Amino acid sequence: MAVNYVEIDADRCKGCGLCISVCPKKVLRFSSSFNSKGYHPAEQHDPDNCIGCGFCYLVCPDTSVTVLKETSKAGT
Amino acid sequence: MSVLTTFKPPKALSGKEFTYCPGCQHGTVHRLIAEVIDELQIQGRTIMVAPVGCSVFAYEFFDVDGTVAAHGRAPAVATGMKRALKDSVVFTYQGDGDLAAIGTAEIVHAANRGEKITTIFINNAIYGMTGGQMAPTTLLGMKTSTCPYGRTVENDGYPVHVCELLKETGGIAYLERTTVNTPQDIRKTRKALRKAFTAQLKGLGFSLVEVLSTCPTNWGMNPIEATEWLEENLKREFKVGLFVDKVGDDQ
Amino acid sequence: MTEKTMVKGNEAMAEAAIRAGCRLYFGYPITPQSEFTEYMAKRLPEVGGSFLQSESEVSAVNMIYGAACTGRRVLTSTSGPGFSLMQEGMSYIAGAELPSVFVNVVRGGPGLGDIQPAQSDYFQATKGGGHGDYHAVVLGPGTIQEAVELISDAFDIADRYRTPVIVLADGMLGQMMEPVIFGKYRDPDSLPDHSEWSLTGAGKREPHKVTSFNIDPYELEKMNMRYQAKYKEIIKNETRYETIRTEDADYLLVGFGTMGRILGSVIRQAREQGIKVGLFRPITLWPFPYDQLKKSAKGKKYVLDVEMSTGQMVEDVRLAVGDSLPVHFYGRTGGVVPNPEEVLQALRKHTEEAE
Ligand SMILES: Cc1ncc(C[n+]2csc(CCOP(=O)(O)OP(=O)(O)O)c2C)c(N)n1
Ligand code: SF4
Ligand code: SF4
Ligand code: SF4
Ligand SMILES: [Mg+2]
Numbered sequence A: 001m002a003v004n005y006v007e008i009d010a011d012r013c014k015g016c017g018l019c020i021s022v023c024p025k026k027v028l029r030f031s032s033s034f035n036s037k038g039y040h041p042a043e044q045h046d047p048d049n050c051i052g053c054g055f056c057y058l059v060c061p062d063t064s065v066t067v068l069k070e071t072s073k074a075g076t
Numbered sequence B: 001m002s003v004l005t006t007f008k009p010p011k012a013l014s015g016k017e018f019t020y021c022p023g024c025q026h027g028t029v030h031r032l033i034a035e036v037i038d039e040l041q042i043q044g045r046t047i048m049v050a051p052v053g054c055s056v057f058a059y060e061f062f063d064v065d066g067t068v069a070a071h072g073r074a075p076a077v078a079t080g081m082k083r084a085l086k087d088s089v090v091f092t093y094q095g096d097g098d099l100a101a102i103g104t105a106e107i108v109h110a111a112n113r114g115e116k117i118t119t120i121f122i123n124n125a126i127y128g129m130t131g132g133q134m135a136p137t138t139l140l141g142m143k144t145s146t147c148p149y150g151r152t153v154e155n156d157g158y159p160v161h162v163c164e165l166l167k168e169t170g171g172i173a174y175l176e177r178t179t180v181n182t183p184q185d186i187r188k189t190r191k192a193l194r195k196a197f198t199a200q201l202k203g204l205g206f207s208l209v210e211v212l213s214t215c216p217t218n219w220g221m222n223p224i225e226a227t228e229w230l231e232e233n234l235k236r237e238f239k240v241g242l243f244v245d246k247v248g249d250d251q
Numbered sequence C: 001m002t003e004k005t006m007v008k009g010n011e012a013m014a015e016a017a018i019r020a021g022c023r024l025y026f027g028y029p030i031t032p033q034s035e036f037t038e039y040m041a042k043r044l045p046e047v048g049g050s051f052l053q054s055e056s057e058v059s060a061v062n063m064i065y066g067a068a069c070t071g072r073r074v075l076t077s078t079s080g081p082g083f084s085l086m087q088e089g090m091s092y093i094a095g096a097e098l099p100s101v102f103v104n105v106v107r108g109g110p111g112l113g114d115i116q117p118a119q120s121d122y123f124q125a126t127k128g129g130g131h132g133d134y135h136a137v138v139l140g141p142g143t144i145q146e147a148v149e150l151i152s153d154a155f156d157i158a159d160r161y162r163t164p165v166i167v168l169a170d171g172m173l174g175q176m177m178e179p180v181i182f183g184k185y186r187d188p189d190s191l192p193d194h195s196e197w198s199l200t201g202a203g204k205r206e207p208h209k210v211t212s213f214n215i216d217p218y219e220l221e222k223m224n225m226r227y228q229a230k231y232k233e234i235i236k237n238e239t240r241y242e243t244i245r246t247e248d249a250d251y252l253l254v255g256f257g258t259m260g261r262i263l264g265s266v267i268r269q270a271r272e273q274g275i276k277v278g279l280f281r282p283i284t285l286w287p288f289p290y291d292q293l294k295k296s297a298k299g300k301k302y303v304l305d306v307e308m309s310t311g312q313m314v315e316d317v318r319l320a321v322g323d324s325l326p327v328h329f330y331g332r333t334g335g336v337v338p339n340p341e342e343v344l345q346a347l348r349k350h351t352e353e354a355e
Helices: A018-022 A055-059 B026-040 B054-061 B074-084 B096-102 B104-113 B162-166 B183-201 B223-237 C009-019 C034-046 C057-069 C080-085 C087-095 C122-126 C144-161 C171-175 C217-238 C257-272 C290-297 C314-321 C340-354
Strands: A002-008 A028-030 A042-044 A065-071 B002-007 B046-050 B065-068 B089-095 B118-123 B172-179 B206-212 B241-245 C004-008 C024-027 C050-053 C074-078 C100-106 C137-139 C164-170 C177-181 C241-244 C251-254 C277-282 C284-286 C302-307 C327-331
Touching (some): A018 A028, A018 B223, A055 A065, A055 B183, B026 B054, B026 B089, B026 B118, B026 B183, B046 B074, B065 C057, B074 B104, B074 C050, B089 B096, B089 B183, B096 B162, B104 B162, B104 B206, B104 C057, B118 B183, B162 B241, B206 B223, C009 C034, C009 C074, C009 C144, C009 C171, C024 C034, C024 C057, C034 C050, C034 C074, C057 C087, C080 C087, C087 C217, C100 C144, C100 C171, C122 C284, C144 C164, C164 C171, C241 C257, C251 C257, C251 C340, C257 C302, C277 C290, C302 C314, C327 C340
Parallel strands (some): B046 B065, B046 B089, B089 B118, B118 B206, C024 C050, C074 C100, C100 C164, C137 C164, C251 C277, C302 C327
Antiparallel strands (some): B172 B241, C004 C177, C137 C284
16 A cells, blocks of 8 residues: 655645646645745645655655655555 | 655755746746756756857856856857766756857857767747847747748748757757647656756767747746747747767666 | 977967966967967867867857856967957856966957057956956066966966956967976976865765855955955966166166167167166066156156057056156057167157156
């Protein structure tokens, strides 16, 4: 079993929205709070449906996205 | 249970935050170059030459030796470096004003000599850094602060097609025009960059990747509109595709 | 090697560069220095070096910038119109503190001018040329032998202070032939080490950045003050000049380069005619030997500055001498070289006025 999710460096993010527009599962959105630069950073509101495709990482111009995968070995 | 990182920023970036506007694709291309440097394991022998333009700080963003050239002169600076240090990997990163206006002589002759360097050319059809003036690649009819009524053939001539111009020069080993709008485009651009650097590593000659790129700020659009405008307008004038490939498939 | 060889000035300077350990040349043909470029094209491959004929002097100077970034010795040669094109790059090179050597074999100007010897690029060389608060060291050889020695010193000064150095020659020096004793070959591998800052690929160390750029005005001011401190050191340590028979002289001639050499022969003839004259010949044109000239001029009845121009160095001569005595000027321009008889005439005229 594997669970995918993304981490967004909220202070690095410039709120451009490119990741949000490209996510095939629509699991990203703008946060309602501001970051230190005064932008609404992107956040993942529905990690359960993330498929780990990396599209958000690929289009992010500011290297603010890391895509991760949690794996648990079968039988444990 | 363990956590694997499937996508994370490459090592060849310094980690300094980019100075670009929100959604500006300069950053995307920086990351792709750094990914290729990581993949090819050439970070320790790479030297980069930044231009004058919005990417003037690029030498700070890559974790490699670097300098910034005078406006348009990066290919000459890179030539001097490569002739002095034949085992190094040297690349220039240049905008359309830098490469296709003030630096036209330098790029044409570096390409024609087959200088063993790689150039990444960011075509955003505008002078970003100085606030949105006409570039040699500005489209006909497009309004900028120095063609406020739209670019006309009578006054300003035609948009310069860099790949089409360079493809006839004998020294070219790899030449491709790409975009970085969609994940698919981005993967293609990374592949092109990998081939361009491979051309240099194999000593085949000069390599250049032109990336059609957005300038949301000076185009007066939000980042997503800018990608759409690029698809509908820039791509119509500048045909994406492979022009020269002497590298082949056996990388 | 103490053997004398007959060589043309341009070729002698080129050979001197190779013996100084320079293995990189980028340049663009222009009269009256093309033999320099051609000599490098032939010789550099023989010694494992790299020669490239650039598409323009704009490119050449930027190739110098790139090559100098790697810490290797690099040189170019040109003449007025080409050196004008190099000024943008000179400014960047001075700002990025890159050791490099430029030879300007000066010809008549302005504009396309002609291809005859001149000294009318003195302002350009000594007062900047490019933009910003910078200086390049400027050396003015009077003979081919001295040019050969100064080329070697130019590289050492460039390395010691991380600065561009200009050798300001002229068409006469470039074109004539003279017997010369060359210095020993220096091993390019045993030259001053620049690994502290040079761009070579970072390997396992922290990356180096070489630039003239800083958008913070306070930081850029600091960079400028660092250059100024360096210039002070250069003024203190590197100022050079020659004096001939100045002690007992009533009058003082001043001239540099080829003109200085011609003035050397004027002294003898003048003294035969009863005009007791001496010569002050600046060798470094920047830094200019202000204090030394002031000392030499002390107690003289007048100074006569002679140049192959309408009067450029004379401004520095006046700065040095001040109001204490008259400073006269004699010059020919456009590629015309003043001959000793013309200078003698000027001497006679000013001597009569002074008596
Ligand atoms: C010799 C010189 N002329 C003009 C400039 C001003 N200038 C700086 S960047 C630039 C244009 C940059 O446009 P481009 O190369 O397209 O890069 P972008 O900012 O769009 O990425 C100009 C004209 C300069 N720095 N130097
Ligand atoms: S990895 Fe794919 S699915 Fe998950 S957030 Fe990013 S774009 Fe959406
Ligand atoms: S693409 Fe990057 S910078 Fe833009 S909103 Fe998403 S995380 Fe932020
Ligand atoms: S001005 Fe344009 S090219 Fe420059 S950083 Fe902003 S969006 Fe990018
Ligand atoms: Mg541009």
